[in-house]
Amino acid sequence: MPHLTLLAADGATSLVSLADRPAFTKPTAPLQSRVAYAAAHVVPVVWGDNTPGQPADIDWDSTLAFRRQVYSWGLGVADAMDTAQRNMGLDAAATRELISRSAQTAREEGGSVVVGVNTDHVAEEHISLDQVIDAFKEQLHFTEEQGAGPVLMASRHLARVAQSADDYRHVYREVLQSATTPVVLHWLGTAFDPSLEGYFGSTDWREASAVLLDIIGENADRIAGVKMSLLDAASEVSVRERLPEGVRMFTGDDFNYVGLIGGADVPDAAQPDRDPASPRQHSDALLGAFAAITPVASAAIQALDAGDPARYLEILGPTEALSRQVFAAPTFYYKTGVAFLSWLNGHQSAFQMVGGLHSARSLPHLSRIVELANASHALEQPELAAVRWHGMLRGAGIDIPGVLL
Numbered sequence: 001m002p003h004l005t006l007l008a009a010d011g012a013t014s015l016v017s018l019a020d021r022p023a024f025t026k027p028t029a030p031l032q033s034r035v036a037y038a039a040a041h042v043v044p045v046v047w048g049d050n051t052p053g054q055p056a057d058i059d060w061d062s063t064l065a066f067r068r069q070v071y072s073w074g075l076g077v078a079d080a081m082d083t084a085q086r087n088m089g090l091d092a093a094a095t096r097e098l099i100s101r102s103a104q105t106a107r108e109e110g111g112s113v114v115v116g117v118n119t120d121h122v123a124e125e126h127i128s129l130d131q132v133i134d135a136f137k138e139q140l141h142f143t144e145e146q147g148a149g150p151v152l153m154a155s156r157h158l159a160r161v162a163q164s165a166d167d168y169r170h171v172y173r174e175v176l177q178s179a180t181t182p183v184v185l186h187w188l189g190t191a192f193d194p195s196l197e198g199y200f201g202s203t204d205w206r207e208a209s210a211v212l213l214d215i216i217g218e219n220a221d222r223i224a225g226v227k228m229s230l231l232d233a234a235s236e237v238s239v240r241e242r243l244p245e246g247v248r249m250f251t252g253d254d255f256n257y258v259g260l261i262g263g264a265d266v267p268d269a270a271q272p273d274r275d276p277a278s279p280r281q282h283s284d285a286l287l288g289a290f291a292a293i294t295p296v297a298s299a300a301i302q303a304l305d306a307g308d309p310a311r312y313l314e315i316l317g318p319t320e321a322l323s324r325q326v327f328a329a330p331t332f333y334y335k336t337g338v339a340f341l342s343w344l345n346g347h348q349s350a351f352q353m354v355g356g357l358h359s360a361r362s363l364p365h366l367s368r369i370v371e372l373a374n375a376s377h378a379l380e381q382p383e384l385a386a387v388r389w390h391g392m393l394r395g396a397g398i399d400i401p402g403v404l405l
Contacts, residue, residue, distance in 0.1 A: 004374060004386055005393060005400040007367040013400060018386055022377040024299040027074040033304040034261060034282070035248065036297060037076040037114060038290035039083035040067055041338045042090060042098065043348045056085075056094040056354040063098075064105045066291075066347050067113075073298035075290060076112035077102065078151065082192060083288040084116075085335055087156070089355025092121035096142065103146040114149035114184060114286075119157045129171060132158050136175040144180055151227065151286075152176075154188045156195050165201030165211045172215045182224035184250065184286070187212060189230040191331040205235045213242055220244040227252045227286045231331070233260055234272040241278040251283035254327045254334070258313070258320050261285055266309040269317070288334060289323040292341045293378045318376035325368050333360040337369050341378065344370070344385040351392070363396060 002018040043066065044050040048057030067077050079102040080086060080095050090098070099115045106113035119127075119135035127135070132155060143150045152175065162168055176183060187208075190197050200208035216223050226243070228236045229252030237260070240249040251260045259271030263282025274281065290297045300316035303309070326337030336357055343351040352358050370389050372378075379385040393400055 002383065002386060004370060005390060005398075006371050007364050007393065007398060009364045013398065016371060016374065018382050019374050019377060019379065021382055022295065022380065024295045024377075026072055027298060027302055031074045031298070031301045031305060033265070034301050035076070035250070035284040036290060036301055037078040037112070037250070037286040038070045038294055038297070039078040039081045039286060039288040040070060040291050041335060041342065042084045042094075042354060043339075043342070044352050044354045046350045046352060050089075050352065050354045050356065052089075052355050054355075055091050056089055058094055058098070058354070059348070060101060062348050064101060066342065067102060067105050067111075068109055069347065070291070070294050071106070071109040071111035073294050074301070075294060075298060076114070077106065078114050078116075078286050079148070080116040081151065081153070081288075082116075082188065082332075083291060083335060083338060085354055085357065086116055086118065086153075087120055087193070088332065088335065089353070089357055095121075099143060099148060100146050103148040107147065112149070114151050115143055115146075116153045116186075117143050117150045117183075118153040119155040122157060125157075126160055127157050129158075129161055129167060132161060133171055133174045136171070137178050140175065140179060140183075149181065149184065149224070150179065151184045151186050153186045154193070154196050154199050156193070159196050159199055162201065168200050168211055169215055169218075173218065176215075176219040176222045179222050183222060184224050185212070185216070185226045186252070187226065187228050187230065188252075189232075191231050191329070192229060193332060205230060205232065206238075209235065209239050213239065216247060217244060220247060223247050225250050225284070229253065231255045231327075236260060236283065237272050237274050240280050240283060241275050243280060245279075249280065249283045250286035252286055254287055254289040254323045255320070257285060257287060257289065257323070258316050261316075262304075262309065262312060265304060266313055268310075269313055288338060289319070289326065292326060292338045293319050293322070293376070295380060296376065296378055319378060322369065322372035322376050322378060325365070325372055328365070333357070336360045337366075340366055340369060341373060344373070344388055345380040346384050363393070363398075
């Protein structure tokens with residue numbers, strides 16, 4: 001039986017059996033029970049100068065092929081988000097081109113795409129509230145022109161200039177009133193971006209969520225949903241239960257998504273207390289983790305569609321340990337794990353990232369990803385993954401005698 005060599009933090013190696021190729025099948029009809037987006041990454045040109053500080057040199061064929069793969073499994077794509085290295089190597093020009101190309105790909109594939117709207121094309125660090133509004137509107141209108149759904153991301157510029165919760169209410173009111181299509185709001189926690197501390201006017205999520213809910217309530221006709229990425233299931237459930245009718249909760253919790261997505265339909269899934277009287281008993285999904293485990297995520301939602309919550313839990317439950325490893329502190333380097341799994345699964349020819357970010361995780365950290373991906377059936381082509389991983393170890397001078405792959 002083929003084996004995988006694993007590498008511990010002290011340099012010791014061990015062997016585990018290589019799992020069989022997963023037997024998941026692509027859906028023959030649209031997924032019904034949950035709306036799910038995979039926040040996709042970008043693939044660089046292998047020979048490009050994708051070193052820190054340089055403009056991103058994107059391999060568009062591989063990048064867009066990955067999105068077609070996501071659509072083929074029935075999921076939507078969330079693009080130009082933090083998973084695509086927004087604010088960590090993806091510059092403004094590359095972001096605009098990515099949005100345009102991704103929207104065209106969605107039209108060709110009949111898929112659903114939402115994309116990030118931010119203020120990050122403004123080079124100055126400190127700008128006024130009115131300039132924040134104008135910057136948001138500029139990106140919002142560009143996104144609408146491309147035919148993609150907007151995700152209004154948390155703005156570092158707004159976090160720097162806002163003096164009170166009322167400043168957040170004012171900015172979001174002005175931006176949302178200019179929207180011509182429903183918008184998803186994004187609340188990104190400090191684990192992903194420490195510069196967003198105090199977003200929505202408070203470091204206490206309870207106070208901040210009250211401001212968020214005020215913004216949603218005032219503009220409910222212009223808001224399709226909210227994506228929460230605080231890595232705190234209780235906060236998500238608290239907000240979810242108070243959303244106006246017609247506004248979805250998209251979980252961005254890469255630590256606790258199994259229970260949050262499963263909700264009342266999966267009573268055995270670990271999940272925080274929720275009000276059984278609430279009409280909102282589950283979250284939908286907009287997750288970077290789903291870019292790493294797209295076939296597994298699709299199979300799990302297909303199980304819910306078939307009325308088999310036990311199968312949902314059996315399929316998706318083991319992936320949460322993998323996701324927690326990918327998103328381990330410092331969490332903002334999770335993108336390295338997403339690209340690493342893309343390479344192992346044959347979706348890109350080299351383990352490279354724009355900005356040189358493929359070097360952001362250690363070999364033992366990546367080894368644990370390999371181990372957990374193998375255990376959760378997230379290796380789409382196990383033999384290829386083994387060959388590539390073992391080649392990476394050998395290239396680092398790790399002796400792996402006796403391994404057939």
